[in-house]
Amino acid sequence: MSKCINIIKAEIKRSLKESFSYRMGFVSDIMVLILLYTALIFGNTGMRLGSYYNNPGNYKTLFLLGYIFWSYSISAISLTCNEISAEAVKGTLEQKFMAVIPYPFLVLGSVISNFLVSSIVAAVIIAFSTLVLGVNIAINGKVLLALLLTLAGMYGMGLILGGLALIAKRVNQMTLVLQIVLLFATDTTTKRSPSSVAKLIIPLTSGNDIARKAVSSMAIYPTDWLQLLLASILWLVVGSAVFGACSRYARKNGLLGTY
Amino acid sequence: MITVSHLHKKYSKGNIVALNDVSMDIKKGEIAGLLGPNGAGKTTLIKIICGLTIPDSGEVIVSGIRMEEKTRLKIMEKIGAVFEGNRNLYWAISVLDNYYFYGSIKGKTSGQIKKNIEKYADLLKTKELLSRQVKTLSMGQKQRVAITAALLHEPEVLILDEPSNGLDIDSRFLLVDALKVLRDEMNMTLLIASHDVEFLRKTVDRIIIINNGIIADEFENIDITTDEIEKRYKISGDLKED
Numbered sequence: 001m002s003k004c005i006n007i008i009k010a011e012i013k014r015s016l017k018e019s020f021s022y023r024m025g026f027v028s029d030i031m032v033l034i035l036l037y038t039a040l041i042f043g044n045t046g047m048r049l050g051s052y053y054n055n056p057g058n059y060k061t062l063f064l065l066g067y068i069f070w071s072y073s074i075s076a077i078s079l080t081c082n083e084i085s086a087e088a089v090k091g092t093l094e095q096k097f098m099a100v101i102p103y104p105f106l107v108l109g110s111v112i113s114n115f116l117v118s119s120i121v122a123a124v125i126i127a128f129s130t131l132v133l134g135v136n137i138a139i140n141g142k143v144l145l146a147l148l149l150t151l152a153g154m155y156g157m158g159l160i161l162g163g164l165a166l167i168a169k170r171v172n173q174m175t176l177v178l179q180i181v182l183l184f185a186t187d188t189t190t191k192r193s194p195s196s197v198a199k200l201i202i203p204l205t206s207g208n209d210i211a212r213k214a215v216s217s218m219a220i221y222p223t224d225w226l227q228l229l230l231a232s233i234l235w236l237v238v239g240s241a242v243f244g245a246c247s248r249y250a251r252k253n254g255l256l257g258t259y
Numbered sequence: 260m261i262t263v264s265h266l267h268k269k270y271s272k273g274n275i276v277a278l279n280d281v282s283m284d285i286k287k288g289e290i291a292g293l294l295g296p297n298g299a300g301k302t303t304l305i306k307i308i309c310g311l312t313i314p315d316s317g318e319v320i321v322s323g324i325r326m327e328e329k330t331r332l333k334i335m336e337k338i339g340a341v342f343e344g345n346r347n348l349y350w351a352i353s354v355l356d357n358y359y360f361y362g363s364i365k366g367k368t369s370g371q372i373k374k375n376i377e378k379y380a381d382l383l384k385t386k387e388l389l390s391r392q393v394k395t396l397s398m399g400q401k402q403r404v405a406i407t408a409a410l411l412h413e414p415e416v417l418i419l420d421e422p423s424n425g426l427d428i429d430s431r432f433l434l435v436d437a438l439k440v441l442r443d444e445m446n447m448t449l450l451i452a453s454h455d456v457e458f459l460r461k462t463v464d465r466i467i468i469i470n471n472g473i474i475a476d477e478f479e480n481i482d483i484t485t486d487e488i489e490k491r492y493k494i495s496g497d498l499k500e501d
Contacts, residue, residue, distance in 0.1 A: 003366050010363030014349065014356065021351040021392075091346020094311050099364035100335050106364070252313045254270055254277075254303065257342065 004101050011109025012116075019117050026117075030124050037067055037125060041133055045189050052191045055216040060135040065143070065215060066188040066208045068122050069150060073186075073204045074179040075118045076111070076154040080162030080243075081171050083110055088169055094257050104243065107162065111155055142214035146228065150207030153232030157202075159239030163246030167255055203231045260416060260448040261285040261308060266317030268303055268472075277303040278314070279472040285450060287415075290442050292463035292480075293452040294488070300472040301452035302343065305418050308450070309340050322415050336366060339409035340418040345425075347405040350394040354385065354404050357393060358411060365412030372411055379410040383437050399430030406434070410441075416448045417441065423458040435461050456488050468492055 019026060040046070046063030050056035087093035096106050130136040161178075165171050183189060186204040199205045206228035213220045250256050261284070268278040277300045285291045293301050306312040308319055310331045319326040322337045341347050348357050355376075362372030380386040383403040393401060402422060409417060423431055439462070441447040453459050459466055460480060468476040470492070 006368065007364050007366070010360050014352065014360045017352045017356055018349060089346075090349065091342065091344060092349060094306075094309075094342060095340075095347055095361065096364065097311055098309060098335050098338065098340060100332050100366040101364075102332070248313070251311060253272065254268075254306065254312045256311050257306070 004105060007099065007101050008105060008109040008112070011106050012113045015110050015113035016116065019113065030121055033071055033121060033125060034128050037064075037129070038133070040067070040189065041129075041135065048190045049212065053212050053216040053218060058216070060133075061137050061215065062212045063189065064126070064129055064135055064137050065211050066186075068125065068137075069147060069204060069208050069211060070183055070186070070188045071121060071125065072115075072118050072147060072151055073154040073182060073207075075114055075121075076151050077158040077161060077178065077182075078172075078175045079110060079114045080107055080155070080158040081165035081175055083107070084162050084165040085169050085172065088165075088256070088258065091257070097256060103247065104159070104240065107159070115151065138215060140214055142220065143211045146207045146210040146214070149225075149228050149232050150203045153203030153228075153235040156232065156235030156237070156239030159236075159243040163239075163243040166243075166246045166250040167253075169258065200227055201231055201234070203228060203235060206231055260287040260289070260322060261450060262318075262320040263304070263308065264318045264320075266304070266307060266319070267315045268300075268307065268312070269315055276472050278307075278317075281317070281469070281472070281474055283467055283474060283477070285448060287448050288442055288446045289465065290438060290449040290451065290463045292459035292466045293450060293469055294454065294456065294459055294466050294492070295452075295469040295475075296454055296493070299454075299469045301454075301469055302420055303472075304469065305340070305420055305450065305452050309338060309418060310334060336412065337415045338418060339365075339412065339414035339416070341402070341405045341409050341420065341422065343421040343424065345398055345401040345405070348393045348401060348408065351392065353389065354391055354393060354396075355389040357404065357408055358389075361408040362411035365414075367412050375411045375413060376407075379407045382440055383407045384433060398425045399427055399433075402426060402430065403434070403437075406437070413445075414447070416450065419449070419451045421453050421455070422451060423453060423455045431458060438462055456485055460485050460488070 040063070041060060046059050049062040050059030053062055055062060084093065087096065097103055099106060126137055161171055161175055182202070182204060185199060186202050187199065187208050206224065210220055210224050210228060263281060263283050266278045266281040269276045281304060293304065295301050303312060307314050308321065310326055321334045324330050324334050326334055358376050359369065359372055362375065380389070383406055385404050385407045388396060388400055388404060393404065396404065406419070422434060426434065438449060442449060451459065451463060463480055465477060465479055467474060
């Protein structure tokens with residue numbers, strides 16, 4: 001167990017050092033998210049959120065919350081596949097597969113590192129939103145719990161893309177399309193009526209809903225939490241199974257070292 | 260130390276038979292060279308031994324452990340490997356950071372890694388490179404750093420794929436000497452895949468010829484001259500004799 005924790009810690013450290021060594025990429029990611037957020041705010045995106053959550057004066061805050069959840073989520077789903085594609089090119093993927101613990105534990109290290117980096121991005125967006133746009137947000141324990149549960153499920157979704165990346169390597173375009181679809185299909189930008197079952201299968205939808213209820217002082221029912229929990233567990237289980245199958249397929253077909 | 264029995268591997272893409280009934284045995288403390296032209300099956304064979312590629316049939320035993328899904332991770336503790344090219348390291352971080360990362364993922368503690376950096380960085384002359392980012396290193400330096408990283412968990416078996424590619428003469432001779440020290444002083448077993456006849460002639464105890472996915476021949480290094488190898492197997496290398 002301690003060996004496993006040491007290895008995860010080593011991966012977090014390596015991944016953080018690598019992320020911060022590409023400063024320009026990091027800064028440009030933040031810039032893109034801020035520009036997109038500003039454009040959406042000035043387009044009065046999310047007005048309907050205010051009426052749905054009985055909080056019309058704070059619709060921008062409700063939108064910001066969804067936007068933060070979405071930015072964490074896209075980072076989570078793109079992490080695994082981008083990392084695998086990049087490591088295959090760098091030639092370090094095979095070395096990681098030769099670690100003394102299963103590769104998904106190393107992915108967990110990257111996931112934690114990614115969460116820390118995403119938190120910096122979120123902090124910058126919140127600061128920009130508060131100071132420049134006058135839209136602020138009060139994050140409480142329920143919001144954080146909803147975020148963590150959402151991310152667990154979204155990482156599961158990322159494992160599926162990661163598995164595909166092991167075989168096809170270049171699935172970045174698919175990830176990009178999925179990120180945009182998620183922006184509009186998970187009640188991130190607006191909400192008129194209770195979400196459909198199809199939407200609720202995506203953890204981000206339930207996560208957004210719970211977080212917005214939490215900041216609007218609305219009742220959050222145990223069934224809301226249960227929906228989020230089940231959706232996240234489902235994606236984690238399916239994601240792990242698909243990743244395992246793809247990893248075996250890649251080893252069977254000698255694809256680990258190709259890019 | 261490494262026993263390979265009746266390995267078969269066919270890639271469905273392109274319908275290529277990479278290995279056809281390959282068997283070999285490498286003794287503890289031996290340096291074995293796997294010699295063959297590009298596409299002979301060398302890389303497939305070493306990736307199967309490293310557990311990165313699953314064979315269609317056949318058996319691999321490393322340090323007395325049969326390679327299976329449930330034993331693969333145990334075998335990973337015993338093997339260090341450096342694959343072809345300079346693609347084994349993280350270029351954006353320092354050599355030292357790479358060392359700590361690679362030592363850690365092989366299950367070593369920081370203290371053990373620090374001790375082994377002293378030992379192996381000295382052997383491969385990478386001590387003065389510790390603070391440098393990998394991307395600033397020459398090809399020869401990267402290769403030495405990658406081999407040092409593969410040694411930090413003190414593996415019983417070191418596997419190298421085309422280690423002499425792109426190295427200048429000085430780096431090659433330094434590498435030859437270091438590999439012999441690993442065998443002579445640390446009783447390590449080495450398997451080196453290469454198409455560089457001269458490099459293998461200078462380094463290994465035994466040469467195994469692989470071509471078209473089969474073991475075509477094998478002999479003690481002293482039994483044959485470079486010219487004979489080049490003529491008989493139509494493989495050439497570019498490291499000049501002293």
